[in-house]
Amino acid sequence: MLKSTVGAFTLAAILAGPAAAEISGGVVKIGVINDQSGPLSDLAGPGSVAAAKLAIEDFHKLSPSLKVELVTADHQNKPDIGAQIVRRWYGEDGVDMVADVGNSAVALAIQSIAREKNKLVIYAAVGTGDITGKQCSPTGLAWLHDNYNLVAGPVRKLAGQGLTSWFFIAADYAFGRNMVAESERVLTSAGGKSVGAVFHPIGNADYASFLLQAQGSGAKVVAFANAGEQLVTAMKQWNEFGMSSGPQKPVALLMFLTDVHSMGLKTAQGLTTVTSWYWDLNDDTRAFAKRFFAVRGTMPTAPQASVYSAVLHYLKAVAAVESDDTDRVLAKMRATPVDDFYAPGAMLRADSKLVHDFYLVQAKAPAELEKPWAYYKVVEKIPAADAYRPLSESECPLVVAKAK
Known part of the structure; x- marks a missing residue:
């Protein structure tokens, strides 16, 4: 399991630094879980971790007083392993939000845990429509696509x-x-x-x-x-x-x-x-791709770009409400349009889908x-x-x- 800690900073007005008392444990913890080494690792995997780090880096330019910790894990495309890791993250390890996942079977296992713990999970490359259909949850957000x-x-x-x-x-x-x-x-x-x-x-x-x-x-x-x-x-x-x-x-x-x-x-x-996204669409997408390539040696996929977007939007909401409380952060995320190169102006729908082109x-x-x-x-x-x-x-x- 890879861990990194990134400091973040405060912009004087709506992104003022959250008081430490409003942040559980004094740190916002984000977990990226996906296939790190198997058949789905190229499309997300370590590249999604790199994208999350870039998002935290950019958030650092807005709000450096907020402490952010990133943890990652490989679920090996096994629902039981994924569920075990996320249950520990939400419980013992104090993780506030989980991102990516990238496997529908693992996602369905995690969805019920996030609902039970009232914790956020933001899905990237998860195709099954059940995540925002029969098994939908207020805390399970689909940022990329469904089938x-x-x-x-x-x-x-x-x-x-x-x-x-x-x-x-x-x-x-x-x-x-x-x-x-x-x-x-x-x-x-x-x-x-x-x-x-x-x-x-x-x-x-x-x-x-x-x-x-x-x-x-x-x-x-x-x-x-x-x-x-x-x-x-x-x-x-x-x-x-x-x-x-x-x-x-x-x-x-x-x-x-x-x-x-x-x-x-x-x-x-x-x-x-x-x-949902292609790196060579416009100047903004190409600018992110250039930064990503410098880190990974590949151009970013749509799932990796969506992980960047999800992490940044989440952190902006935490800063805006000055808390990592799930309900308050989620309300802010739903009320605020996405402001980045991935899905500019996109909004979350009632079924927890981010709606974009x-x-x-x-x-x-x-x-x-x-x-x-x-x-x-x-x-x-x-x-x-x-x-x-x-x-x-x-x-x-x-x-x-x-x-x-």
Whole structure:
């Protein structure tokens, strides 16, 4: 477990330094937990820790009298390990807020603990819609995406182009199963159909049997509901088996910049995906990417940028209310628009989703690459108003109770 302590400072007016008596233990403790060394580590992992440190560093320029401590842990993609660590953090170790997580099964285990302890957890790369649906909580905030954000646009767009039969190759845990269910729901409403799905273990290395089933299905689209090392390996084998020259269109329902880097543009070219953020969007995103690259030697992914945003927004709220009390901080976070390069102006919705724009992007061909890491071309911007499941369709008890 890595620990770092960063001092922070006070700006005279609304960000005046909190009195020590209002901060439990005299220090604000933030925990970043995710996959630090396994198949999901490139997209978040140590990079999310680096992003959190940059956020604390920037907060230090606003409020240096506030003491902030960052702790990190590897949940190894195991819900029991993740739950054990977070329960100890919230209890014995006095952690005030947990960020990232990056695994849907682990997130669902942590959500109940955060609710029970009335502590904040802010999710980055967690796809299952249950986190802000049936299992939603006032203290569990989704800062990046959910599976509806990721699949609704691409499924409707491709089905509208006549690609109406789909076969799914998915990771066999909460994320993959929820993503397939969401895709099939949207696909049916768009006039398409699912002709089958297969589920593989997390960290699987041999996709031959799954790819052969997809090929044999006759589906026009083969959709991959996995990410990180799993997607990279599956797409490399797709190309090795000659399926890239076949009639079926591959679709990556969740793909990160580091996935494209690992598989190479020769393999990734033409793949489309939806992302909440891309480092080469504008001058502000490029400025953060330059700082991040100096630390990590890679450009930041959307999850890593969202961890920066979540940590900074949280710390600003702590400073504003002069307390780390969960209810007071949460109320301030909900009442205040996000002010950063990640999601400027974004607000938290009643179902605990941060509502922001998304982008449909496509991996470039090798000849189109103009500078290192600039792997995407933006096909279209998806406005926040179109990117989320309507609240009227929400299964979140907080929304349902409010509606009554």
